Amino acid sequence: MDLVKTAWLPTDVGMATPADALRRATQTTWKRGDWDGATLLLLHALLQTAVCLKPDRCPGEREWRGYVHAPPEDLSDWLDQPIGERPWESLTANGEMHVGRLLFGSPGENAVDVKASDIAVWAQNVPTQLTRGQATIAVVADNLMGTRIGRGHLAGVRGEQPLTTLVEPVQEGASLWERVWLNVLPADAWAKRMHGADVAFCLPWTLEPSEQSITPQNAHSLTVLWQMPRRWRLTIDRDGMVRTIHRQAEGHNYDGWEHPLTPYRQLPTGRFPAKTSPHLGYRDWAGIALNARTDLKPAVVVNEYIENQWAGEPLRIRCFGWLLDSAGAPGAWIETLVPFYARADAGAVENALDKVADAEKRVRRALEQVRGGWGRYAERTYALTEPAFFERVATNAWGDWPELVARAIRDVFWSVMEMHRVDVMVATRATGRL
Numbered sequence: 001m002d003l004v005k006t007a008w009l010p011t012d013v014g015m016a017t018p019a020d021a022l023r024r025a026t027q028t029t030w031k032r033g034d035w036d037g038a039t040l041l042l043l044h045a046l047l048q049t050a051v052c053l054k055p056d057r058c059p060g061e062r063e064w065r066g067y068v069h070a071p072p073e074d075l076s077d078w079l080d081q082p083i084g085e086r087p088w089e090s091l092t093a094n095g096e097m098h099v100g101r102l103l104f105g106s107p108g109e110n111a112v113d114v115k116a117s118d119i120a121v122w123a124q125n126v127p128t129q130l131t132r133g134q135a136t137i138a139v140v141a142d143n144l145m146g147t148r149i150g151r152g153h154l155a156g157v158r159g160e161q162p163l164t165t166l167v168e169p170v171q172e173g174a175s176l177w178e179r180v181w182l183n184v185l186p187a188d189a190w191a192k193r194m195h196g197a198d199v200a201f202c203l204p205w206t207l208e209p210s211e212q213s214i215t216p217q218n219a220h221s222l223t224v225l226w227q228m229p230r231r232w233r234l235t236i237d238r239d240g241m242v243r244t245i246h247r248q249a250e251g252h253n254y255d256g257w258e259h260p261l262t263p264y265r266q267l268p269t270g271r272f273p274a275k276t277s278p279h280l281g282y283r284d285w286a287g288i289a290l291n292a293r294t295d296l297k298p299a300v301v302v303n304e305y306i307e308n309q310w311a312g313e314p315l316r317i318r319c320f321g322w323l324l325d326s327a328g329a330p331g332a333w334i335e336t337l338v339p340f341y342a343r344a345d346a347g348a349v350e351n352a353l354d355k356v357a358d359a360e361k362r363v364r365r366a367l368e369q370v371r372g373g374w375g376r377y378a379e380r381t382y383a384l385t386e387p388a389f390f391e392r393v394a395t396n397a398w399g400d401w402p403e404l405v406a407r408a409i410r411d412v413f414w415s416v417m418e419m420h421r422v423d424v425m426v427a428t429r430a431t432g433r434l
Helices: 018-024 033-053 061-066 075-079 109-114 132-145 176-181 187-193 221-225 282-288 300-309 346-370 374-395 401-419 424-433
Strands: 009-011 014-016 096-098 164-169 232-236 241-247 264-267 270-273 315-323 332-339
Touching: 009 018, 014 018, 018 033, 018 075, 018 176, 033 075, 033 132, 033 164, 033 176, 033 187, 033 221, 033 315, 033 332, 061 300, 132 232, 132 241, 164 176, 164 300, 187 300, 282 332, 282 346, 282 374, 346 374, 346 401, 346 424, 374 401, 401 424
Parallel strands: none
Antiparallel strands: 009 014, 096 241, 164 315, 232 241, 264 270, 315 332
């Protein structure tokens, strides 16, 4: 199947090729959030590759902005890249497995056949067959977002359960083109911000596996978008369905990359890609969408928008990823939308974060004084102040923020006391820590 020329993507305007989907559709309709997310990443990779391999198409910001609302007329030619296929060596019997293994959370052979430990009976919900298109996007999702689960199942350039952030228009009904193009860097910006070796670009499935790690020092910068830490081969039955897959050899091991669509945390031990979390509160928002934290920085694409590309248009950021444990056990697909205020006062936001962090520590100490273990309730401080926080980001009016935060931690403290029916005198003595 040709990924570019075949109409294999289900969209709100019917089955479409990538070019037609970008032109006419507003969303894909896989009925799985991770497949929709993987499609956005695939379309982004196709467009960014088209720009970088032929820089004259979009050398700078002026040309980039000319395509914001409508794709080039020769979009099909842009995407008509040599995707490439490579016949693999003969398959081994022990590499064969059912197609459900491609799906996140499906139990492995060890869990089902050896330990019989599939206590959630998750295997009953794993499909026995997929269409060729479904199996293809499952392979894409597995390579881009899969977790490390044993020999031959490596993690990609972003590690396990990576967080993806995409800039997109606020208005509903924006085309797939607008949603994806806003995250494509002009050729000059890509060359400035992304690093790779001065070598020809090769798609990963055209290369033999190697024990040598793929790094920015030995591979083209676009490699970061086309990672392939796992190698699968699909068996297409006569009816066109996929029921059996093979894991072939080892995937590629990646090291030292920074993905342009993922925020990064700066820790004492190094710089690491941000992970998907159940809720992106405004502490994380200040890092991924505003660059107002020292320990959490926006993705390269978002940072490019903050510094150079934002022209005042209303935007938001789509954040998504799989929340899994270290063994890939069934978790949750997390997808959320957060506001984008590129011209907000980062200094004022950072100061506001410091104040609420200090207040959260105070209420935590007060709660712990009453009963050990109750400090966990202090996190409610952020939930109570979140609406007010974003109101002040939009208006840059922070005068009453200290008073508002102080009121929030009092509300948190006394709500816990009331919930557990703590003696008033005992509770009052602890308020000295507030």
